Amino acid sequence: MRIISIANQKGGCGKTTTSINLAASLALNGKRVLLVDLDPQAHASLGLNVNSQNSLYNVISKITPRKLELEETILNIKNQFDLVPSNVLLGTLEQELSDEIGRELKLTTALARVKDRYDYVVIDCPPNLGFLTINALRACSEVIVPVEPSRFSIQGLERLSDIIQLVKDRLDHNIEYKVLITMFDSRLQHCFDMLDKVREGFSAHLISTIIHVNVKLKESVVVGKAVAEFDKYCRGSKDYFSLAKEIIAQEVGSIKDFSPISARMKKVVKEKSKDIIATAFTLNAPQAQSVYIAGDFNNWYVDESCRMRQEDGRWAADLDLKPGVYQYRFIIDGRWQEDPGNPRKMENAFGDSNSVIEVK
Template sequence: MRIVAIANQKGGCGKTTTAVNLSSALALLGYKILLIDLDPQAHASLGLDVVKDITIYDVLSKLTKYRTNLRQIITPIEENFDLVPSNILLSTIEQELSDEISREARLHDALSGFQSDYDFCFIDCPPNLGLLTINAIRAAQDVIIPVEAGRFAVEGVKKIIEIIDLVKNRLNHPVTRKVLVTMFDSRLRHSFSVLDSVKTVFRNELYDTIIHVNVKLKEAQSKGVPVISHDKYSRGAKDYISLAREITSGIEKEKKMDDVLAATIKEEIPKFISVNFSLLAPEANEVYVVGDFNNWTKSDDNHMVRDISDHGKWFIDLPLIAGTYRYKFIVDDTWVEDPLNFRQQENSFGGVDSLLEVKPK
């Protein structure tokens, strides 16, 4: 079993979203996953619709009336995916354990004996560098450090790296670390410059996969399910499946993963044909493509991306099923036809829509 802590003292950088959705993506690929909610805010538990009275607190505490072990509080979420829940009582543990010897190894000890039960155990840490985060790093072989693309600050990330190094050196515990860029917004030029500086600072300690901003991740969290159950075709689901693949590439189970993935998407994916839309709009601040295929509504998934070389071109690839579609672009709230497509059809508003035929492959 690979134990992976997801840690960064910065609040709201995507730790819990990553913990929940990476767990669910790996479970879909056939890996057995245990997710430990180690945050007194219990966002991972709540985000999976789990509210319990007996929690990880009662495993780590010596004072609780309900002293228990991990095995007894494991809560099944989905096939291959189990959760160890948390609740607000966990916030007292720091104080409680302040005089204990080996207080930083309590989670590590609680996990001994679980080696063959799971392929991965993820630990969702709270937004501070206190005893809980140290317990997570002490228990883990790897640490994922999510950093939010819009608010990246080298200093903040250095702090968590210092703590990892401290645990590594003082407790003589080998642990690797890797940065994951989250909430990347390709509409913002700023995101690209942040990505450049993260790449410069972390080089090969950076996941290739980038997690984009996607409203479906928020929606899934408030519905109490992983994004794959909420909308498996969303950008968020695809990003976390890519991350799962990246993390497991090289692991001998890759074949099993490919088989499961192929079986899962066999029905749907081949039906889709990737269609490229592009529009020259140098002055625009934002551009969407809307049409029959997305109910003519703007969303994260049809927001076009400005060409990085910045010749004023906007583009997007959309997966569409074979058929005939009407569409338009929305350029800063103004609806326009595709100037490069001469096939048009009148619409009921007295104007025209562009017409597109997607042929089966």
């Protein structure tokens, strides 16, 4: 069972949105998932249309008249997707247990009871570093830290590493952390500037999938559904599906599972790839700090997979494309531009031009 906390002491950076939609997408990928709403604001519960009397409070508190085991608080949301709901009483635990030794292990102990029932536990943390977040960090071995561009600051990043250090030092517990860029607006240059800053300081920790700003993620919360249920074709759904795939690909043994490739699998791969053509894109921009390529071949999405590599002042990317005609643009230091080396263009809806390439 992999336990992943979604934490950042900074408010409103997409923790709850990530918790709900990562959990739902993992379940859609066939995983058995438990989402633990650990925030007394209960936004994850409300975002799934759950308003419950029960929460972890009933499991952990010693003075509650309604004492429960963890299993008794669990609600089924959909297929393999379960929830431990929250309510405002969770916020009183810190004071109730202030003198208790080992209080930071309460969640670890509770989760041990369901370790065979789930493949993943996703924990939505409150926006602080109090008792509840420390319990989550102690229970998990991985943390995803959502970082939202417009409020991003160097101080925020430094505090992020403080969290991890704190747990390592004080609780003697090793945690792997990953940074997830959320609410990314690829029309805004400062989002690319921020992405560069995160990469500079935290490249080894950066999750390749980027969560773009998408109004469907807001609307789905209002109707109490995961976005994949609300609108499975929107960008928010695709982004969180891609995040789930990336997380699953990190599973120990996941590479081994594909190897050795069976004869049947080899045939499928060969058939699928026979009309795919490796297509090279290059750009001469020695001053540029970062260059991405986006086009209708990738739905104009920006993520780490469309970042171009630098080779002696030239930027290059090799994309596997099927034969066809494609429109594309480069994003050079956050500014969308047509390809200066390609005379073939087509006017776009914004009054600019997209470059056009035909793959044969």
